Amino acid sequence: MSRISQRAAFYHSLTVLLEAGIPIIRSLDTVTAGQRGHMKKVFADVRNSVSKGESISDSMAKHKKAFGTLDVLLVQTAETAGNLPECFKLLTSWYEFLNHLTRIIKSGLLLPLFVLHLGAFIAPLPRVFLRGATIGEYFFSAFKVLAVFYGSAIIILYGYKLIRKSSFLSKIFDIFIVRIPVVGTAVWHLSISKYCRAFNMLYKAGVPIIQSLTQAAPQAGNTVVSGIFEGGAKSAAEGNAAYDGFSGRLPSEYLNLWRIGEEAGELEKTVDKIAEIASDKAELILTECARWFPRIVYFMICAWLIKEIFAGYAELYSIPSF
Numbered sequence: 001m002s003r004i005s006q007r008a009a010f011y012h013s014l015t016v017l018l019e020a021g022i023p024i025i026r027s028l029d030t031v032t033a034g035q036r037g038h039m040k041k042v043f044a045d046v047r048n049s050v051s052k053g054e055s056i057s058d059s060m061a062k063h064k065k066a067f068g069t070l071d072v073l074l075v076q077t078a079e080t081a082g083n084l085p086e087c088f089k090l091l092t093s094w095y096e097f098l099n100h101l102t103r104i105i106k107s108g109l110l111l112p113l114f115v116l117h118l119g120a121f122i123a124p125l126p127r128v129f130l131r132g133a134t135i136g137e138y139f140f141s142a143f144k145v146l147a148v149f150y151g152s153a154i155i156i157l158y159g160y161k162l163i164r165k166s167s168f169l170s171k172i173f174d175i176f177i178v179r180i181p182v183v184g185t186a187v188w189h190l191s192i193s194k195y196c197r198a199f200n201m202l203y204k205a206g207v208p209i210i211q212s213l214t215q216a217a218p219q220a221g222n223t224v225v226s227g228i229f230e231g232g233a234k235s236a237a238e239g240n241a242a243y244d245g246f247s248g249r250l251p252s253e254y255l256n257l258w259r260i261g262e263e264a265g266e267l268e269k270t271v272d273k274i275a276e277i278a279s280d281k282a283e284l285i286l287t288e289c290a291r292w293f294p295r296i297v298y299f300m301i302c303a304w305l306i307k308e309i310f311a312g313y314a315e316l317y318s319i320p321s322f
Helices: 004-020 023-033 037-051 055-062 069-081 083-122 125-130 135-164 167-178 183-204 210-219 223-228 232-238 253-264 267-317
Strands: none
Touching: 004 023, 004 037, 004 083, 023 037, 037 055, 055 069, 069 083, 069 183, 069 210, 083 135, 083 183, 125 267, 135 167, 167 183, 167 223, 183 210, 183 267, 210 223, 210 232, 223 232, 223 267, 253 267
């Protein structure tokens, strides 16, 4: 189980137990007992700290890798307002949403990865039948392709981590990502959805609108998109409507919904709608990408096979190869 899934399950269990009237220490005992691995140790440490009189938010803040700033802020606000069950319910929805996105991406990659591995072993076959390659040479050719793929994947992932450590490089990377055809559009809408969900979660928990606007920005996952909403906090601090400070790059349908919600006093409802619409658009694009990507891989494998077949016949009949 991933950490995102563990958090979702942890918060959901706490919600159910607290709503049933079970004290927080007993609730933490029950939830911790059902955990495994590193997160079990984290949850147990939170339970022990709370039993010694520390607040839940302070206990969570000691484990920055396990609990994000958003989690700690929400719990801190909920402790002050006395609505912990509602807070944990909001966090459950947030991590279930993130888990849903992760599943979409993983499911979209499974078939292409399978086809790639299959192709790595099919494509060298013409060398065996037409060019007299040995079994050793056949497997070497197949594993060479996979080595290039996995080597490139490792370099990309390591490079991504290094980029995210630099605010300048991270911003350049985010600009590049949103400008990629199709995929960039999906990232754009997805980041808007994440920002709106994070804002609404904070706002519903009782966090002031200015702080909610500010704290939601890192949750967008893209500095370009979070920059669209950046002026909202400043506008609200000056006594104006938050939407007056939003960038004109925010799609008009989203901006109008935010305006309607803020003017009618139904901001929670309209921001939820923005998050839903943006999420649906991103999911539609990602689903289409997942449908077409295997076809591209199929085409590449077929092209490779054709090349190998022609090369094999070229050797057999001593004609120039391609």
